Each structure stands twice: as structure tokens, then as C-alpha cells.
Amino acid sequence: MECGSPPESIPQWFPGIVSCTVEGNLRVITTAAGLEIPEEILSNDDVTRHFAYRITAPQYSFHLGVIDVIEMAANDSLCVYTTTALPDTLALLIAGGTMGALAEIQRLAEVSRAAS
Numbered sequence: 001m002e003c004g005s006p007p008e009s010i011p012q013w014f015p016g017i018v019s020c021t022v023e024g025n026l027r028v029i030t031t032a033a034g035l036e037i038p039e040e041i042l043s044n045d046d047v048t049r050h051f052a053y054r055i056t057a058p059q060y061s062f063h064l065g066v067i068d069v070i071e072m073a074a075n076d077s078l079c080v081y082t083t084t085a086l087p088d089t090l091a092l093l094i095a096g097g098t099m100g101a102l103a104e105i106q107r108l109a110e111v112s113r114a115a116s
Helices: 007-012 088-115
Strands: 017-023 026-031 036-045 052-055 062-073 076-084
Touching: 007 017, 007 026, 062 088, 076 088
Parallel strands: none
Antiparallel strands: 017 026, 026 036, 036 052, 052 062, 062 076
């Protein structure tokens, strides 16, 4: 995920998400299986490179996802993607996806850096 990437860009870097819509602070992602998952965007700050959201689907008693991109040096950043979710079984599902998302974010950043 590049700095300033819009919330709609999630299908480009999160495995299993094929589309999404955003209206105001509400985002609905659609999975490859056709499941629509509603989310609330809590924070989207390009300056601090911070994005926070929560899944509002009734299956989750609690969810909070946060992505922070921290500049380490010129052309070098650390992406921290944290997720807290209840029930634990749904947290495990998200964990697999976030690992894939971090790998794809790294790949996209390396391709972008090589192209510049």
C-alpha cells in the first residue's frame, strides 16, 4: 500500500478481496467467495501514513485494523498492520489475510522503487 493510497485500493494488495466500494467513512469489501463485509473507516491520514478501520459485520463482536507506514530512511519504510478481532476464530482468518497483504505491500513497494 503506497502512502496516500485510497481505501478503495484494497483489492490490489489484500489477497481474496476482489472489489470494494467506499461512501464517506463506510467501506464494503467483497471477497472472492462473494461475501460482502461492511467496514467503518476510523482514520485515514496521509500525513502520518495511518489508516484505521473496523469490520462492522455482526459475526464480529469486536474488530480493529490499523496500518501504519513508518519511514525508516529514504526509500525504506516499515509497514505495521495490526488487527484485533473477536471471536478468536475470525481473528485467525484475518491473520492469514494480513500476512498475505503485508507480503503484497512489500512486493508493490519494491516494484515501485525499482521503477523509479
